[in-house]
Amino acid sequence: MFENGPLYFKHAKYNGSLPTLMLNPNSWTKISNILYVDAPVGTGFSYSRSLEGSFTSDTKSAKQSYIFIRKWLMHHPEFFSNPLYICGDSYAGMVVPIIVQDISDGIEIGHKPSINLKGYLLGNPATDRHAELNSQIHFFHHMGILSDELLESAKKHCKGEYVKVDPSNVQCIKDLQAVSQCTAKLNPSHILEPSCGQVWTPKCKKIIRDRNLLEKNLCSNLISLPPIPLLKCRNYGHMLSYYWANNDGVRKALNVRKGTVQEWTRCNLDGINYLKNVKTSTGYHLSISKRHYRSLIYSGDHDANVPFFNTQTWIRSLNYSIIDEWRPWFVDGQIGGYTRTYANQMTFATVKGGGHTAPEYRPNECFNMFKRWLSYEPL
Structure with a gap:
């Protein structure tokens, strides 16, 4: 409702009635099928039937998400062949890389259904608090x-x-x-x-x-x-x-x-x-990189919660060579941000004028960034 979904709230004074919904012209659902998952359990409309299930952590939440994806695909086999990307922003930066590794591990040992995992996207991701x-x-x-x-x-x-x-x-x-x-x-x-x-x-x-x-x-x-x-x-x-x-x-x-x-x-x-039981997710990024999955890491450059400075630091620590040097990327003839790509198929991009949840602040720029990256085009 605030970032890349098909609807958003009309920004008008609340009068006691149901807030008005508007169509989002920059919805990422225009170019992809997206499952929005309330995770970890207890957030949004998610819940657990058991007390044990309500206790979770970084690693357990990732495992639960992996189980959910498998169950969902079993109920929707028409999506078996679709390329899958795991996405998230903010604190999801701690969990999404674990989900990707769990899926990759499952593929290697033959878990069914076979998942057509291609990579992941993270916006202003927490990585090492x-x-x-x-x-x-x-x-x-x-x-x-x-x-x-x-x-x-x-x-x-x-x-x-x-x-x-x-x-x-x-x-x-x-x-x-x-x-x-x-x-x-x-x-x-x-x-x-x-x-x-x-x-x-x-x-x-x-x-x-x-x-x-x-x-x-x-x-x-x-x-x-x-x-x-x-x-x-x-x-x-x-x-x-x-x-x-x-x-x-x-x-x-x-x-x-x-x-x-x-x-x-x-x-x-x-x-x-x-329970926050993962101190840093950098090691998961390194492990995933060795398995040749694509990734897009983007940062709104006016976010002080997860400064783009530190995101660049941990990306450099993976020690992969640069194959596309630092350059501006454009939307409608204007600079949308700056980007570079590494040999591990990781693309880093800043979103000029973006905040902690970049699509909320720069929807058109982020839509074009996502569309190009998903199509294997340069930003």
């Missing part, structure tokens, strides 16, 4: 938010570690407080967009009282019951999604099983039992 958080200071400096002097002082006193800071390192803490003063009021999902505050459901508000700052950040810019965000804010549409998805008529049309999910919400931290 510590490294990503640590790279934010360089991103902010690059974007003109931090002065040269402050960056150099932080580098000197913090010695490259800006996340797990020694509390006795007073000068480092002082520098990072100065960094925070410069960045705290920014919208980390897109640093040029207004910071509209944090609006949560009652569930998120309870979690924030009980849990740590990281989980608080995960709830940021999601959905809300009143107070209603400003109409100019992007999260106004997120609020509309709450009223839409919790409408009985909508649920009936979507064939949501009655009684399975009491309240749909974009923030469900208290309803999900999830």
